Amino acid sequence: MLGFVSLLMDISSEIIHSLLPVFMVTALGASAFYVGLIEGVAEATALIVKVFSGALSDYLGKRKGIAVLGYALGALSKPFFALAPGVGVVLAARLADRIGKGIRGAPRDALVADIAPPHLRGAAFGLRQSLDTVGAFLGPLIAIGLMFLWANDFRAVFWVAVIPGILSVLLLLVGVREPDTHIGAKRTNPIKWANLVRLGRPYWQVVAIGALFTLARFSEAFLVLRSQQVGLPLYLAPLVLVAMNVVYSLSAYPFGKLSDRLRHTTLLAWGLGVLILADLVLAVSAHWAATLAGVAVWGLHMGMTQGLLATMVADTAPEDLRGTAFGFFNLASGLALLVASALAGLLWDQLGAAFTFYAGAAFCVATIALIILARYGARRLSSGETAGAGRMRR
Numbered sequence: 001m002l003g004f005v006s007l008l009m010d011i012s013s014e015i016i017h018s019l020l021p022v023f024m025v026t027a028l029g030a031s032a033f034y035v036g037l038i039e040g041v042a043e044a045t046a047l048i049v050k051v052f053s054g055a056l057s058d059y060l061g062k063r064k065g066i067a068v069l070g071y072a073l074g075a076l077s078k079p080f081f082a083l084a085p086g087v088g089v090v091l092a093a094r095l096a097d098r099i100g101k102g103i104r105g106a107p108r109d110a111l112v113a114d115i116a117p118p119h120l121r122g123a124a125f126g127l128r129q130s131l132d133t134v135g136a137f138l139g140p141l142i143a144i145g146l147m148f149l150w151a152n153d154f155r156a157v158f159w160v161a162v163i164p165g166i167l168s169v170l171l172l173l174v175g176v177r178e179p180d181t182h183i184g185a186k187r188t189n190p191i192k193w194a195n196l197v198r199l200g201r202p203y204w205q206v207v208a209i210g211a212l213f214t215l216a217r218f219s220e221a222f223l224v225l226r227s228q229q230v231g232l233p234l235y236l237a238p239l240v241l242v243a244m245n246v247v248y249s250l251s252a253y254p255f256g257k258l259s260d261r262l263r264h265t266t267l268l269a270w271g272l273g274v275l276i277l278a279d280l281v282l283a284v285s286a287h288w289a290a291t292l293a294g295v296a297v298w299g300l301h302m303g304m305t306q307g308l309l310a311t312m313v314a315d316t317a318p319e320d321l322r323g324t325a326f327g328f329f330n331l332a333s334g335l336a337l338l339v340a341s342a343l344a345g346l347l348w349d350q351l352g353a354a355f356t357f358y359a360g361a362a363f364c365v366a367t368i369a370l371i372i373l374a375r376y377g378a379r380r381l382s383s384g385e386t387a388g389a390g391r392m393r394r
Contacts, residue, residue, distance in 0.1 A: 001175040002108060003131030005168050009071060010132055012165035013097065014139025014245075016081050016158055018238035019147070020090070021221040022228060023154045030087050032225060036345020038087070039219035040338040042094040049102025050334075054110060054327030058320060063107040063114070064178040070104025071172055073097075075165030082158035106326035113314040113322050114179055119260060121314055125307040126256015130249050133303075135164075137245035140238030152234060195321055196328075203316040203325060205374045207332050209268070210309050212370055214336035216275060216363035218344040218356070220244065223282070223295050226353055232288040243292050244299035251303025259308050264315075265371050271304035272364045272371075279364070283357035 024030040024038070053070065057063045073096060080093035109125075116124035139161075146157045220241065227240045259267055278301060281294030310326070317325030340363075347355045 001171065002112060003128040005071065005172045005176065006108075006128060006132035007135035007138075008164045008168035008171060009074060010135030011139040011142065012075065012078060012161045012163075012168065014136050014238075014241060015143045015146075015161040015164075016078065017221075018140035018143050018224065018241045019154055019157065020081070020094075021224045022234065022237045024087060024090060025225070026234070027154060028084075028087050028090065031345075032222075032348045033342075033345040034087065035221055035225070036219065036341045036343075036348070038091050038094060039221045040341030040345075041091070042098040045095055046098035046102035046105065046330075046334065049099050050106040050330040051324075051327035053103045054106030054323035054325070054330075057107040057110060057323040062178065063111040063323070064172070064176060066107045067104040067111070068169065068172055070100045070102070070107075071169045073100030073103060075100075075162070075169050078162045078165050079159070081161070082155045102330075106323050106330060109310055109314075109326045110323040111178065112310075114319075122259035122307065122311045123253070123257045125310045125314075126253040126259070129256065129303075129307040129310075130252040133245045133249035133252055137242045137249060139164075140241040140245070143238040144236060144242070147234075147238070195324065198318055199321060199325060199328075200316065203313070206309070206312045206316055207329050209367060209370055209374060210313075210329055211332040211336040212363065212367045213268075213272070213305070213309070214333040215340045216272070216360050216367055217301075218337070218340040218360060220298075221341075222344055222348065222353075222356060223291075223298065225348075226282055226285075227288055227291050227295070229353060230285060230288045230291050232291070240292065240295050244295045244302070247296045247299030248302040248306075251300055252307055255304045256307045256311070259311055264308060264312050265375055267308055268305055268312075269368050269371050271301045271308070272368050274301040274304060276361045276364045279357040279361040283354040283361075 021035050021039075024035055025032070030038075053066050057066050060066075077093050077096035077100065080089060080096070084090045084093060112124055112128055113121065142160070143157055146160060147153075150156050223244065224237055224240045228234070228237060232239070255267070274297060278294050278297035281297060282291060285291045285294055309329075313325050313329050314322060343359065344356045347359055
């Protein structure tokens with residue numbers, strides 16, 4: 001049910017997001033740097049808000065009510081994209097939408113971890129991510145069809161996005177039941193120093209790896225802009241996200257199941273290698289067909305890594321601090337995404353699109369190096385006084 005809730009909200013969001021970069025550049029006159037800045041600020045806001053919503057869900061011992069609030073705010077933001085007269089309103093609507101995402105994200109992920117048996121946790125995160133991503137390619141497909149039928153009328157298409165957003169909130173209200181007792185009765189401030197120390201070295205290593213990984217994976221808005229640069233027709237712009245998310249959706253669940261049996265850091269390194277390949281293809285492509293191939297490889301890396309990172313957080317965090325753990329993980333990733341998207345837009349404007357993707361590949365190499373160092377440190381600790389680092393094996 002949580003997967004189908006995500007599916008509906010992603011249909012709503014991706015109808016808009018698949019067209020938004022082109023809408024801002026062609027209809028509102030924004031530069032690539034401004035597109036990157038808006039995307040970075042919006043996504044970073046979502047990830048930063050997760051710190052507080054996750055900690056609150058730990059303190060209250062309840063997840064669903066906070067998640068409902070977040071989905072409702074996301075649904076209410078959608079009409080403002082259709083009404084926006086300039087980039088300022090787009091930014092405000094994008095912030096409201098992403099704040100809603102931030103409110104719901106950590107409690108929802110912690111709820112998945114609460115419900116799923118530990119030996120199936122990777123598969124559970126992969127399944128939710130897969131259903132979420134089905135919505136992420138159905139939304140752009142709907143946008144393509146409506147743009148074709150309605151002669152590139154961006155605003156009319158944006159109005160359609162309101163419907164699945166409302167349905168998502170209704171399904172969460174009636175279709176998901178939270179476990180009665182999944183958190184201990186004792187309540188303390190989840191973000192006080194003693195609890196942050198309890199999260200432990202293996203968890204903070206996952207946070208560091210996730211932040212550096214996010215620097216390598218800037219906003220997908222640049223994939224859309226790249227396709228336009230190499231000649232993809234305007235009404236087919238959402239096809240970029242369709243290609244990415246079809247591969248993402250098909251690969252997320254199998255790789256989630258694989259992560260229940262394979263060393264997590266090994267699988268993450270493989271995913272980074274796939275992202276390097278995607279960046280190189282996107283950097284050198286001169287035709288939209290080659291760009292779509294690079295986008296498909298990008299989608300494969302997403303399927304390999306996104307549910308995996310969530311599983312790594314769940315495995316290394318204490319049960320009563322899972323919401324907080326997801327929150328801080330996403331705070332670090334949010335700050336990294338802000339830097340990555342702004343840097344990507346700046347490189348695009350000053351040096352050209354290829355340099356944006358070359359920079360992403362370079363950050364991938366740095367992340368692989370950090371994974372190797374973390375595994376080396378974990379082996380040293382496991383042979384010493386602490387057994388906690390053994391969890392980093394996962």
